[in-house]
Amino acid sequence: MIGYSGAGKSTLVRLINALERPTSGTVLVGDDELTALPERRVRAVRREIGMIFQQFNLFSSRTVAGNVAYPLKLAGVGQPERDRKVAQLLDFVGLLEKAHAHPEQLSGGQKQRVGIARALATDPKLLLADEATSALDPETTADVLALLKRVNRELGVTIVVITHEMEAIRSIADRVAVMDAGRIVELGDVYDVFAHPSTPTVARFVATVLHDRPSPETVQRLRAAHPGRLVTIAVLDQKGFTGLLSRVFAEHGVENQIVFGGISELQERTIGALTYELTGEPARIDAALAALAAQGIAHDEEAAA
Amino acid sequence: MNDFLNDLPLFVQSIGETLLTVLISLVVSGALGLVLGVVLYVTRRDGLLQNRAVNIIVNVLVNIVRPIPFVIFVIAIFPLTVAVLGTYIGVPGAIFAISLSAAFAVARIVEQNLVAVDPGVIEAARAMGASPLRIIVTVLIPEGLGPLILGFTFVYVGLIDMSAQAGVIGGGGLGSFALSYGLQRYNYTIIYITVAVIIVIVQLGQFFGNWLARKALRR
Ligand SMILES: Nc1ncnc2c1ncn2[C@@H]1O[C@H](COP(=O)(O)OP(=O)(O)O)[C@@H](O)[C@H]1O
Ligand SMILES: [Mg+2]
Numbered sequence: 001m002i003g004y005s006g007a008g009k010s011t012l013v014r015l016i017n018a019l020e021r022p023t024s025g026t027v028l029v030g031d032d033e034l035t036a037l038p039e040r041r042v043r044a045v046r047r048e049i050g051m052i053f054q055q056f057n058l059f060s061s062r063t064v065a066g067n068v069a070y071p072l073k074l075a076g077v078g079q080p081e082r083d084r085k086v087a088q089l090l091d092f093v094g095l096l097e098k099a100h101a102h103p104e105q106l107s108g109g110q111k112q113r114v115g116i117a118r119a120l121a122t123d124p125k126l127l128l129a130d131e132a133t134s135a136l137d138p139e140t141t142a143d144v145l146a147l148l149k150r151v152n153r154e155l156g157v158t159i160v161v162i163t164h165e166m167e168a169i170r171s172i173a174d175r176v177a178v179m180d181a182g183r184i185v186e187l188g189d190v191y192d193v194f195a196h197p198s199t200p201t202v203a204r205f206v207a208t209v210l211h212d213r214p215s216p217e218t219v220q221r222l223r224a225a226h227p228g229r230l231v232t233i234a235v236l237d238q239k240g241f242t243g244l245l246s247r248v249f250a251e252h253g254v255e256n257q258i259v260f261g262g263i264s265e266l267q268e269r270t271i272g273a274l275t276y277e278l279t280g281e282p283a284r285i286d287a288a289l290a291a292l293a294a295q296g297i298a299h300d301e302e303a304a305a
Numbered sequence: 306m307n308d309f310l311n312d313l314p315l316f317v318q319s320i321g322e323t324l325l326t327v328l329i330s331l332v333v334s335g336a337l338g339l340v341l342g343v344v345l346y347v348t349r350r351d352g353l354l355q356n357r358a359v360n361i362i363v364n365v366l367v368n369i370v371r372p373i374p375f376v377i378f379v380i381a382i383f384p385l386t387v388a389v390l391g392t393y394i395g396v397p398g399a400i401f402a403i404s405l406s407a408a409f410a411v412a413r414i415v416e417q418n419l420v421a422v423d424p425g426v427i428e429a430a431r432a433m434g435a436s437p438l439r440i441i442v443t444v445l446i447p448e449g450l451g452p453l454i455l456g457f458t459f460v461y462v463g464l465i466d467m468s469a470q471a472g473v474i475g476g477g478g479l480g481s482f483a484l485s486y487g488l489q490r491y492n493y494t495i496i497y498i499t500v501a502v503i504i505v506i507v508q509l510g511q512f513f514g515n516w517l518a519r520k521a522l523r524r
Contacts, residue, residue, distance in 0.1 A: 043435070044434060046432060049432075051432040053429065058426070061448050070430075074439070102523060122433075
């Protein structure tokens with residue numbers, strides 16, 4: 001789940017475990033209609049939904065093992081079974097040797113691992129992660145994302161991830177929802193949404209995540225140094241794409257230079273955009289762009305200054 | 306000094322009375338204040354058991370009782386003390402008045418310390434399906450324990466002060482002793498010795514409280 005700050009991502013996620021109640025509408029989780037259940041029954045449903053947080057929210061008054069055991073105690077699991085389960089979970093997240101440590105003795109990445117172990121204690125089918133890696137450095141983020149991916153693949157847990165990091169989307173997301181002003185404005189397969197955003201809002205947000213298209217401010221700065229026409233072309237997932245572009249420009253006698261761009265990989269496919277400065281006769285440039293369009297390669301011309 | 310040696314058995318008894326008064330008052334006002342403080346905290350806006358009416362009532366009650374000087378408070382509740390205990394004199398009367406008065410101070414201290422508990426951990430417990438009462442007992446209070454212990458230590462020192470004041474109006478203990486055997490006989494040695502003993506009682510309590518809080522905070 002992605003979207004600008006204040007778009008309503010946290011609110012939507014908190015509706016899923018009824019930490020927040022909607023003023024209208026219904027919330028369905030599996031077969032449970034949360035909005036129709038009284039608070040007592042909702043608590044039982046919450047035990048089936050794990051949640052991890054940006055600030056980890058570990059109990060500082062309990063040890064690592066005590067944190068993981070807490071949801072099991074709530075579920076009425078007896079001591080021997082609890083101990084077995086806690087050991088198994090800590091082993092899964094690679095922190096068995098830290099069982100008796102207190103949270104303040106752990107690094108950020110380790111804290112989030114404990115958070116994940118705690119969230120998985122009651123074998124939930126669903127895990128909610130609200131910016132779970134936003135407080136971590138890039139390397140630790142990659143570790144935690146790899147762990148989440150294992151949770152998804154090995155344990156079959158569906159994970160709802162709120163993030164603004166391309167790294168998180170790239171490494172674990174299958175489907176993505178884009179939120180804006182309290183609504184989901186786009187929902188679909190990650191590659192489709194990123195490669196073919198349906199509305200300008202989505203396109204703008206996707207660009208902020210991919211860092212592949214110049215912002216209006218960047219365009220202004222580019223203009224100062226580059227007098228030619230600035231054209232941004234979405235990179236298609238095909239072999240020799242940039243070579244093809246160079247060839248078409250050359251055939252039409254158009255000088256070209258890449259002045260901005262970003263290419264990343266998403267679901268093993270290439271995605272991104274390149275901004276070219278094109279110089280030459282306007283008619284030739286138009287002809288070159290028309291030739292590209294004929295091959296299904298679209299472009300956006302950055303508005304003139 | 307001779308006088309003092311004669312009065313020694315009574316002096317020792319007074320120390321015992323003061324300690325008894327302070328410790329029982331600490332337990333009673335601590336328990337009562339803890340409950341009131343938790344009520345103040347959980348009934349706040351966006352609290353675990355948000356309840357405007359209860360919050361306002363308890364707040365007003367605390368605000369009325371707290372500013373009353375203790376000497377006046379003791380006298381003001383004589384009728385209540387008599388109704389409950391049958392007498393207002395002596396150690397039981399002092400314990401009753403002190404516990405009641407201190408409970409309201411404890412309530413505020415507890416509330417303040419609970420507000421400082423990270424709301425994130427409460428949110429986490431809620432997300433795990435814990436009931437409000439369960440969260441209060443197993444998350445809220447343990448998470449705020451270190452500062453709470455320091456708060457109770459602060460109250461303990463105040464209780465010694467109150468117990469001495471209660472002594473002035475017949476509550477027994479070191480306050481009564483200093484008054485009857487020191488002040489009224491112009492025996493300053495007795496007053497100074499009493500003060501010294503009170504300082505020792507305060508210090509011991511403060512050290513113990515600090516030690517407990519450090520253990521709770523693990524630092
Ligand atoms: N659908 C909605 N209707 C009304 N208010 C909303 C809605 N979604 C979010 N809000 C409000 O918008 C604010 C920001 O929402 P939040 O979920 O914290 O955003 P984000 O997590 O995307 O930064 C909150 O005050 C929330 O109550
Ligand atoms: Mg948020």
